[in-house]
Every structure is written in structure tokens, then in C-alpha cells.
Amino acid sequence: MKPAATAHPHNPWLAHTVRIVNIASAAPGVFMCDLVFEDPAAAGEYSYLPGQFNMLYLPGLGEIAISISGDPDARACVAHTIREAGNVTRALSQLPVGASIGLRGPFGSHWPVEQCRGRDIVLVAGGIGLAPLRPVVCHLLTHRDEFGDLTLIIGAREPAGLLYPSEYEAWRAHGIDVQVTVDRADCSWSGKIGMVTNVLDRIPLRDAGQPVLMTCGPEVMMWYTVQLALGRGMRPESLFVSLERNMNCAIGLCGHCQFGPEFLCKDGPIFRYDRVASILKVDDL
Ligand SMILES: Cc1cc2nc3c(=O)[nH]c(=O)nc-3n(C[C@H](O)[C@H](O)[C@H](O)COP(=O)(O)OP(=O)(O)OC[C@H]3O[C@@H](n4cnc5c(N)ncnc54)[C@H](O)[C@@H]3O)c2cc1C
Structure with missing residues (x-):
């Protein structure tokens, strides 16, 4: 049917x-x-x-x-x-x-790419969390001159779990610093091993670039990523996370994904971190 x-x-x-x-x-x-x-x-x-x-x-x-x-x-x-x-x-x-x-x-909110013109951007993706960030990458590639330094940190449990690996070279060639790390290597792997936060800890963050961070992946990963970014001096209002919880109607009517004043389907899934810090600590709705 x-x-x-x-x-x-x-x-x-x-x-x-x-x-x-x-x-x-x-x-x-x-x-x-x-x-x-x-x-x-x-x-x-x-x-x-x-x-x-x-x-x-x-x-x-x-x-x-x-x-x-x-x-x-x-x-x-x-x-x-x-x-x-x-x-x-x-x-x-x-x-x-x-x-x-x-x-x-x-449906839903979007990553704040338009408001980031002229600023440095750090994207941090874990596993399938790269999927909702890929449109940001595409947008940044098309409008590369309008942004400052661009860094994309990609993490996966193992090399086979990396999404879109054939695209990384083209992204690098167009001016994005793509850094890839895996939790567990195999004999095919000669890259970084460890968590995305290890990589985030080492990249340069220019105050003058007023860096913006967008992260999507397991919530525990986003939590540690945000804490590290705050510890490195990034401003809470420059940190954005994606909250993907069970939802039904997608337009804020059924209440299935309501958390306090927020409907994750229509106010999210992309939120400024400081609006949802408490939700990030809740397992599911
Ligand atoms: C805004 C949003 C965007 C999403 N984007 C993607 C995407 O790009 N790619 C993708 O693969 N998935 C995405 N998801 C998750 C996807 O909606 C679920 O995996 C899907 O609903 C599972 O349906 P199912 O009938 O196959 O499995 P079900 O039988 O409904 O569930 C199977 C298992 O997955 C868990 N699950 C179901 N929904 C979710 C959820 N939203 N988050 C976490 N665990 C869940 C269940 O608790 C259960 O353990 C997104 C979810 C949201 C809310």
C-alpha cells in the first residue's frame, strides 16, 4: 500500500x-x-x-x-x-x-550555521552522529570563504564504523581539518586511537575566531565534549548539541518528547547547550 x-x-x-x-x-x-x-x-x-x-x-x-x-x-x-x-x-x-x-x-531546529559567519567552527561527531552534521559540512564546503578555521573531529568505535570515509580527503582539500579517531584499531588502521575528547583537547582554539562547537553522538560523548570545551574557555552560548529522543508527532502536540518547557521535536533536536544541560543527564523520556 x-x-x-x-x-x-x-x-x-x-x-x-x-x-x-x-x-x-x-x-x-x-x-x-x-x-x-x-x-x-x-x-x-x-x-x-x-x-x-x-x-x-x-x-x-x-x-x-x-x-x-x-x-x-x-x-x-x-x-x-x-x-x-x-x-x-x-x-x-x-x-x-x-x-x-x-x-x-x-521538522525541528537546525544547526546555527548562518549565525557562525566569520567565526571558527569545531564539529565533533561520534558514530552515526556524523549523519546530522554532514549537511553542515556540505554547507561549509559550499560557503568556505565565509567562515574562519574549520575542524571536524570524527570518532567511531572501530574503523569499519566510520561514516563517509571516502569523502574525508575531499573535505580536507576544501579547507576542513578532518581529524579521525577510533576506540579500537585493527590492522588496517594507522590513524589516531582514543576518544574525540582527546583530539578536542589538542586542537588550537583561537579566542579571536570566537569558536562555535556543534556536537552530535552518544549523549555521554556530547556531555564530556561540552565540559572539555567549557574548560578550554569556550562560551556556553557557543556550544550546540543534538538531542535525539523518542518522538511521535514531530510538531510538539503529542507531548511524547516534552521535557519541562522544551519539546525536543520542535524546539530541538538542535539546542544551545545551556538550554538543555539538565536534559543531557536524563537517560530517556
Ligand atoms: C530527531 C531524531 C533524528 C534521528 N536521526 C536518526 C538518523 O539520522 N539515523 C538513525 O539511524 N536514527 C536516527 N534517529 C533514531 C531513530 O528515530 C530510531 O532509531 C528509530 O525510531 C528506531 O525505530 P525502529 O522501529 O527501527 O526501532 P524500535 O523498535 O522503535 O526501537 C529499537 C531500539 O532503538 C531505540 N530507539 C528508538 N528510537 C530511538 C531514539 N530516537 N533514540 C535512541 N534510541 C531509540 C529503542 O528504545 C529500542 O531500544 C533519530 C531520532 C530522532 C528523534
Whole structure:
């Protein structure tokens, strides 16, 4: 069964039909999935900002939040990077190219790239946390001259878990200092071993560059990353984290992801750290 073929672009409840045009393995248990809108009008109206997410709908199975991991300036298709976790993600991983699913979105807050013009930026990604930061990388590459020093620290448990490794050289060639580290090496690995915080501790941070930090990954990783950044003199208002908790409606109505005054789906998933410091210490909602 196909979801509604023509949904009103401004009705956040209705799913657009999108077709899978590419599906590829990204790492063990992780795959990339590119989607195009069946309805050209919906495709024309769709745009997103780095860090926003879509709700992907498989009829009969359910709907899940997935960050958009493509280039916001490339309109041909909408890219997602998905870790197989349970029913919906597993079923998605088994769909063939050409299959149709439903998509609502984009939803949520975004990384503050526009406000970072002229400043240094440090991105810290752990595991699949690089997926929601990849649109930031794409944006920075397209607008490289508008920013100061750019550093991207990528961590993974093991080398096979690194996302998009074939892109790192191109990112470096365009002026991003890409530093990669793994928790556990194997014989294929000659790079850094250790946590992202070990790397963050050593990179230069120029006061004059008014550095901004954006981090996404396991919450414990983000917690230590932020503490280290604060310890190195970065300002609390320059630190941004992504909180990915279970959510349902994605528009702040069902209350499923409410935490105090914040609805993680509409006020997040990207937050300034000082707004959500207390949430980061809570396991799940
Ligand atoms: C804003 C947002 C963006 C996200 N972006 C991505 C993304 O880019 N790529 C990706 O692979 N996943 C992403 N997720 C997580 C994704 O939504 C869940 O993995 C998915 O809902 C699991 O659905 P399922 O039916 O396959 O598994 P379920 O059967 O629902 O769950 C399987 C296991 O995963 C856990 N789980 C479910 N949802 C979450 C969640 N939100 N956070 C942590 N654990 C969860 C469950 O507790 C359970 O242990 C995002 C979540 C949010 C809220």
C-alpha cells in the first residue's frame, strides 16, 4: 500500500510519497537511503536546513524520525543515513530501489550555521552522529570563504564504523581539518586511537575566531565534549548539541518528547547547550 500520493506541502500531518532511488551500505548495520518526491510540486517546495529531520513512514509498520544527511543545496534527492535498530529501520533496510514510502517534514531546529559567519567552527561527531552534521559540512564546503578555521573531529568505535570515509580527503582539500579517531584499531588502521575528547583537547582554539562547537553522538560523548570545551574557555552560548529522543508527532502536540518547557521535536533536536544541560543527564523520556 502506498501512502497518500499528493499531500498538502504545508500540512505537517500528511505524508508525501517518496521513492527510494539509491540504497547503499554505509557501515555494518548502517545504510544510506536517497529519496525523491513522486509529486514534482512537493519536490519543488521542499527544502531543509542542516540538522533538521524527516518522519519516514512505512505503512503497517510505523513512522520514525531520521535526520537529513545530504547537501541542503542539492535538491535532486533527500539523503538519510540509517542505523538498523528495530522494526521500522530493519524493514526500511530491506526495501529495494524503486519502493515507495511516506515522508513528512522537514521538522525541528537546525544547526546555527548562518549565525557562525566569520567565526571558527569545531564539529565533533561520534558514530552515526556524523549523519546530522554532514549537511553542515556540505554547507561549509559550499560557503568556505565565509567562515574562519574549520575542524571536524570524527570518532567511531572501530574503523569499519566510520561514516563517509571516502569523502574525508575531499573535505580536507576544501579547507576542513578532518581529524579521525577510533576506540579500537585493527590492522588496517594507522590513524589516531582514543576518544574525540582527546583530539578536542589538542586542537588550537583561537579566542579571536570566537569558536562555535556543534556536537552530535552518544549523549555521554556530547556531555564530556561540552565540559572539555567549557574548560578550554569556550562560551556556553557557543556550544550546540543534538538531542535525539523518542518522538511521535514531530510538531510538539503529542507531548511524547516534552521535557519541562522544551519539546525536543520542535524546539530541538538542535539546542544551545545551556538550554538543555539538565536534559543531557536524563537517560530517556
Ligand atoms: C530527531 C531524531 C533524528 C534521528 N536521526 C536518526 C538518523 O539520522 N539515523 C538513525 O539511524 N536514527 C536516527 N534517529 C533514531 C531513530 O528515530 C530510531 O532509531 C528509530 O525510531 C528506531 O525505530 P525502529 O522501529 O527501527 O526501532 P524500535 O523498535 O522503535 O526501537 C529499537 C531500539 O532503538 C531505540 N530507539 C528508538 N528510537 C530511538 C531514539 N530516537 N533514540 C535512541 N534510541 C531509540 C529503542 O528504545 C529500542 O531500544 C533519530 C531520532 C530522532 C528523534
